[in-house]
Amino acid sequence: xxxxxxxxxxxxxxxxxxxxxxxxxSQSDDIAPIAYDRAKMLVHWADKIILPAHSSFKQTLIDLxxxxxxxxxxxxxxxxxxxxxxxxxSYKSWQHIEMFDIGKSEEIYFKSKMNxxxxxxxxxxxxxxxxxTNFDDVSNYSSQGFPALDxxxxxxxxxxxxxxxxxxxxxxxxxxLTSLVNKMLNSTSSVINDxxxxxxxxxxxxxxxxxxxxxxLINDFIFYYEKGLRAxxxxxxxxxFSGNPLKENVEAFYNKEVSKDLLLNALDSTIKFYNGTSYxxxxxxxxxxxxxxxxxxxxxxxxxxxxxxxxxETAKSQINMLSNNFINQxxxxxxxxxxxxDAIQSVVVLFKVDMxxxxxxxxxxxxxxxD
Amino acid sequence: xxTSNYLEKxxxxxxxxxxxxxxxLLMCFSIIRFWFKGWIETLYIExxxxxxxxxxxxxxxxxxxxxxxxxxxxxxxxxxxxxxKYRLSIFFFFLSFTYIELxxxxxxxxxxxxxxxxxxxxxxxxxxxxxxxxxxxxxRSYLQVPKWTIDSIKILLTIVYFYSGLAKINSxxxxxxxxxxxxxxxxxxxxxxxxxxMQLEWVHYLMSWGGMFYDLLIxxxxxxxxxxxxxxxxxxxxxxxxxxxxxxxxxxxxxxMGSLIFFDSSFHLKIISLLKKIIPINFIKSNHYKIVxxxxxxxxxxxxxxxxIFLIIQFLFPFRYLLYPGExxxxxxxxxxxxxxMLVEKVGSSVFKIAxxxxxxxxxxxxxxxLTPFQEKQMSFQPDFILEYAHFLGDYYxxxxxxxxxxxxxxxxxxxxxxxxxYIDKNVDLYNEKESFKHKKWILPLKDEIKGL
Numbered sequence: 001x002x003x004x005x006x007x008x009x010x011x012x013x014x015x016x017x018x019x020x021x022x023x024x025x026s027q028s029d030d031i032a033p034i035a036y037d038r039a040k041m042l043v044h045w046a047d048k049i050i051l052p053a054h055s056s057f058k059q060t061l062i063d064l065x066x067x068x069x070x071x072x073x074x075x076x077x078x079x080x081x082x083x084x085x086x087x088x089x090s091y092k093s094w095q096h097i098e099m100f101d102i103g104k105s106e107e108i109y110f111k112s113k114m115n116x117x118x119x120x121x122x123x124x125x126x127x128x129x130x131x132x133t134n135f136d137d138v139s140n141y142s143s144q145g146f147p148a149l150d151x152x153x154x155x156x157x158x159x160x161x162x163x164x165x166x167x168x169x170x171x172x173x174x175x176x177l178t179s180l181v182n183k184m185l186n187s188t189s190s191v192i193n194d195x196x197x198x199x200x201x202x203x204x205x206x207x208x209x210x211x212x213x214x215x216x217l218i219n220d221f222i223f224y225y226e227k228g229l230r231a232x233x234x235x236x237x238x239x240x241f242s243g244n245p246l247k248e249n250v251e252a253f254y255n256k257e258v259s260k261d262l263l264l265n266a267l268d269s270t271i272k273f274y275n276g277t278s279y280x281x282x283x284x285x286x287x288x289x290x291x292x293x294x295x296x297x298x299x300x301x302x303x304x305x306x307x308x309x310x311x312x313e314t315a316k317s318q319i320n321m322l323s324n325n326f327i328n329q330x331x332x333x334x335x336x337x338x339x340x341x342d343a344i345q346s347v348v349v350l351f352k353v354d355m356x357x358x359x360x361x362x363x364x365x366x367x368x369x370x371d
Numbered sequence: 372x373x374t375s376n377y378l379e380k381x382x383x384x385x386x387x388x389x390x391x392x393x394x395x396l397l398m399c400f401s402i403i404r405f406w407f408k409g410w411i412e413t414l415y416i417e418x419x420x421x422x423x424x425x426x427x428x429x430x431x432x433x434x435x436x437x438x439x440x441x442x443x444x445x446x447x448x449x450x451x452x453x454x455x456k457y458r459l460s461i462f463f464f465f466l467s468f469t470y471i472e473l474x475x476x477x478x479x480x481x482x483x484x485x486x487x488x489x490x491x492x493x494x495x496x497x498x499x500x501x502x503x504x505x506x507x508x509x510x511r512s513y514l515q516v517p518k519w520t521i522d523s524i525k526i527l528l529t530i531v532y533f534y535s536g537l538a539k540i541n542s543x544x545x546x547x548x549x550x551x552x553x554x555x556x557x558x559x560x561x562x563x564x565x566x567x568x569m570q571l572e573w574v575h576y577l578m579s580w581g582g583m584f585y586d587l588l589i590x591x592x593x594x595x596x597x598x599x600x601x602x603x604x605x606x607x608x609x610x611x612x613x614x615x616x617x618x619x620x621x622x623x624x625x626x627x628m629g630s631l632i633f634f635d636s637s638f639h640l641k642i643i644s645l646l647k648k649i650i651p652i653n654f655i656k657s658n659h660y661k662i663v664x665x666x667x668x669x670x671x672x673x674x675x676x677x678x679x680i681f682l683i684i685q686f687l688f689p690f691r692y693l694l695y696p697g698e699x700x701x702x703x704x705x706x707x708x709x710x711x712x713m714l715v716e717k718v719g720s721s722v723f724k725i726a727x728x729x730x731x732x733x734x735x736x737x738x739x740x741x742l743t744p745f746q747e748k749q750m751s752f753q754p755d756f757i758l759e760y761a762h763f764l765g766d767y768y769x770x771x772x773x774x775x776x777x778x779x780x781x782x783x784x785x786x787x788x789x790x791x792x793x794y795i796d797k798n799v800d801l802y803n804e805k806e807s808f809k810h811k812k813w814i815l816p817l818k819d820e821i822k823g824l
Contacts, residue, residue, distance in 0.1 A: 353719060
């Protein structure tokens with residue numbers, strides 16, 4: 001009797017499963033799948049944001065490289081002005097790709113090599129003296145990239161005349177300058193070249209696993225916003241983590257006048273990525289914001305998407321109230337820096353707590369059972 | 372009169388034997404699995420700081436000796452399975468397993484707690500009465516054991532299911548389909564059902580209500596003979612389905628195995644005879660030992676009273692939350708050890724501010740300097756974790772110099788898809804607050820109401 005019942009139950013459930021199966025198929029034929037189209041989002045990220053940002057960045061480096069060549073050949077004031085302006089253009093462009101620490105970038109420690117600050121002055125001077133620097137050595141991360149160029153173009157002497165003297169007085173400084181720019185160009189080329197292969201696997205990795213493109217890039221994005229932007233550019237120099245301000249830790253410490261400009265570029269790139277605005281700013285596509293709105297997992301879902309957008313704008317207006325020169329700002333009124341930090345921090349909470357809850361993504365990979 | 376009659380009732384010893392074997396083997400496998408996943412290292416040895424249960428601060432990982440603890444635990448589980456020195460083995464299993472669980476509450480899981488209390492219960496049960504190596508050593512095997520010894524396991528499992536069903540009777544679970552509305556759509560990568568079924572709102576509601584009814588009814592469907600077989604098939608389906616959906620480790624297998632206890636002895640005798648066919652027969656030939664009709668407990672009154680007290684505590688303990696004001700899911704006072712399984716979705720962010728009492732200068736702590744990502748995640752939304760960590764930080768930063776510090780926290784938590792709100796009063800110096808069983812007044816109330824049990 002029982003056996004009969006089991007058999008009956010077995011076949012009924014088989015039937016049910018089959019029905020379910022055919023239902024699913026007819027559904028996917030007629031109606032588009034209801035899940036958010038992550039593949040489309042990845043394609044948009046790759047083709048409209050990441051790749052254009054990288055190639056545009058590379059162009060700025062090529063310009064910088066050309067200016068470097070002219071400057072090294074003829075180290076005069078007008079060439080110095082030129083290389084400085086190309087450095088700034090490139091540094092601003094960099095702010096739009098630092099967050100994409102994925103694939104080759106992650107593998108070669110791209111962001112550490114491009115933008116570890118404060119620059120390690122004594123180490124740089126040492127490298128210049130010895131020549132033949134190994135830029136892949138971890139201990140040289142803070143003696144290369146934009147912060148090292150900042151030192152080379154603004155910090156090696158007290159004024160422009162003396163800076164120019166360093167370059168005319170022998171080849172050591174010129175050589176180091178050239179090798180810095182070469183290294184940056186090489187790393188960038190290898191990242192971009194790799195993307196032509198990597199793109200395929202990047203856009204197909206849509207799973208909800210720790211290693212999938214979507215989860216990794218969202219984690220990278222939040223990590224960048226929290227560390228690269230909030231902590232490095234504002235929190236650490238303002239003394240949030242140390243008790244007393246560390247003004248030598250501002251970004252572009254030797255130039256002094258562009259820290260705010262760089263921060264605004266970084267925030268803009270964050271806002272654009274969140275909104276799904278293409279790199280050229282002309283179009284928009286699937287984004288974290290539209291994903292949040294789609295999920296609408298709670299009544300607050302749409303509110304959250306808008307709340308993040310508006311808090312990012314608040315952070316931007318706070319930054320706009322700061323002096324261009326963060327060293328001055330810290331010395332004269334560090335409280336403004338702290339208020340700015342709080343405005344940026346409030347979005348960290350919305351990203352890490354509310355957005356990740358809605359996406360049901362873990363903050364980085366935690367390997368343990370749940371119940 | 373009735374009670375003593377009940378206590379005199381006998382039943383076949385087979386169900387206990389099968390339960391013992393299943394439990395021992397699953398535990399042994401769990402320990403090996405835990406080891407192979409590298410979790411002894413990442414959860415117990417690598418972290419420099421561990422979160423303790425109140426009153427058990429002295430229970431800490433033992434550096435590399437922690438491995439020995441797991442070896443003891445694994446071996447005793449195996450000895451339980453084969454029934455060698457059963458009472459001593461299950462006692463050591465209980466001790467070592469419970470010690471492991473007490474080392475760091477970051478890893479708290481309801482099913483670990485279940486294993487702890489189940490193994491405690493098993494210390495007092497004659498689970499080696501038959502089909503055990505102890506039978507060969509003592510040269511006697513028992514056909515029957517007091518019926519209540521089997522029933523005590525059934526009661527415990529009934530509590531587990533029924534209480535986890537009761538916990539689901541709340542407005543978030545039933546009327547907002549929360550947190551399944553968050554969890555299920557994130558399973559879009561499941562084959563067949565991920566892209567469509569898991570995204571549908573009615574499916575979220577169906578599974579919320581279904582889950583509640585399942586938990587409330589399944590123990591009774593298992594107890595009632597005509598529905599038992601269907602209930603068991605449902606148990607298998609339910610637990611394997613949740614296994615597909617959620618990373619819940621060994622829990623499904625433990626519950627499926629545990630449910631076998633509800634079957635009649637004929638079923639268990641079949642399993643035993645099947646096992647006898649697999650295992651070398653000579654070894655277990657019945658002429659090696661005398662068959663005794665009834666197993667008699669040595670101190671029946673003592674054991675019955677211990678188990679009665681144990682079960683009464685199990686009945687009452689989950690309701691201790693009623694002693695605290697405020698929303699249970701938010702304050703988490705009386706949340707653990709109460710069969711609230713996969714019940715809420717909670718995420719937090721807690722950043723600590725260390726302030727110098729004299730100068731008023733302050734700075735924020737990088738949690739990564741002291742905690743693993745897993746610890747930080749768990750700490751960020753649980754008040755007792757936040758307090759313990761605040762004290763650790765206070766001690767750490769005041770031991771540097773003879774300065775007096777205050778510890779504040781900037782804490783935000785989101786519960787079941789609500790927007791995050793501030794969790795802890797940012798003006799309270801947590802270094803000055805003591806852990807206790809009293810209500811923690813510095814938890815800010817949830818700005819919403821969840822109705823229900």
